[in-house]
Amino acid sequence: MSNEKNYSPINGYVMILVVLGLIIGGIALLRIYLGIFLIVLAVLSLGGFVLVNPNGSRVLLLFGKYVGTIKKNGFFWVNPFFTKKKISLRASNFDSERLKVNDKLGNPVMISTILVWRVTNTYKAAFDVDDYQNFVRVQTDAAVRKLASMYPYDNFADEGLDEDITLRSSVNEVSEALETEVQERLAMAGIEVLEARIGYLAYAQEIANAMLKRQQATAIVAARHKIVEGAVSMVEMALHELSKKELVDLDEERKAAMVSNLMVVLCSDKDASPIVNAGTLNH
Structure with missing residues (x-):
């Protein structure tokens, strides 16, 4: 029974x-x-x-x-x-210790979970497991370790991955997966999981600095991509308007020089210093 x-x-x-x-x-x-x-x-x-x-x-x-x-x-x-x-039968709160686990890419991360649970079947809690409170702690840690190995910490383009769910950005999806995993493990003890979510998440100390630089580099590359894309559109629009309104007749060499100058001005990290040419266009 x-x-x-x-x-x-x-x-x-x-x-x-x-x-x-x-x-x-x-x-x-x-x-x-x-x-x-x-x-x-x-x-x-x-x-x-x-x-x-x-x-x-x-x-x-x-x-x-x-x-x-x-x-x-x-x-x-x-x-x-x-x-x-x-x-x-009251709802109990459990904040697990920070565990060092490997994510899907093998990177060591520090992770902990916050679990809200309560006993719904007193027979299972009393007789199907030895100590149901310790059972909750052990099975929660096991579920967190399994969850961390299923998803990458973050999605980097140079890894060749196209993951929709990551530990860092997909908070709701990861919490739902964690709640389902913990509930399956605790069902045999007559315990209902009310809420399960990640309480702490970070790279392990030995790789934290390297990963921070990597994230910064990825952000810089993405920003540069947007800047170059916008600059090309602006240069294209400028040449089109000059040609349309016939303000100046530029040959291919002068167009190339103009494009080069505009790209330098638009993509530069610092403000450009203008130089006034008092001579002709060729000097």
């Missing part, structure tokens, strides 16, 4: 009156064996009282046999020979 079942306990306040009655009756009949029996029975009955707080539960066992689970909160009385194991 791997399914929990609800147990309906007796109202604890009613049983307080019964126990008090047993004690009073025992004292009144103390001179005979019945009185001693009533007092012993009252003392044994005190072990049956149980308090269940909101979002709490008690798993009941009778000599190793599962009897049921009390999930409703209140003050109750059960068989005093029951073993009562307390399991919280």
Whole structure:
């Protein structure tokens, strides 16, 4: 059996009156064996009282046999020979340690996860795993290691990859994949994953500086590509307008010189210093 079942306990306040009655009756009949029996029975009955707080539960066992689970909160009385194991049904928060793992490209990265979970099946949590809280920690770490190996940290064009999902930029997709992976691992313990997301992500220290320079170089190349593309369009437009309005008649050599000068001005990192030519176009 791997399914929990609800147990309906007796109202604890009613049983307080019964126990008090047993004690009073025992004292009144103390001179005979019945009185001693009533007092012993009252003392044994005190072990049956149980308090269940909101979002709490008690798993009941009778000599190793599962009897049921009390999930409703209140003050109750059960068989005093029951073993009562307390399991919280509250949402719990788990922030894993930072793990050093390899991404899809083999680059070492530091990663941690934040997990929000709760117990939904008290039988599985109590009996299908040895320690369900430690089970959550171990399986979460295993899921993070597997997830990190499935995606690259970032998408670099020179790697020949065209990955749509990366650990750095695809936060929602990675979180959904992590939640699914963790839920599959924790289902056998009767645990529901409410939220799973990456809490920390960075390159490992030994390659962090090199990767930072690589990212900067990639950004510079991309910016230069846009600058050159815009400069070519502007030069093309300038030549077209000059030819259309017949402001000046340029031969191929002068067009080449003009294109060269405009490209230098438009693509330069610094402002160009103008030089006024007081002579002819050839000097």
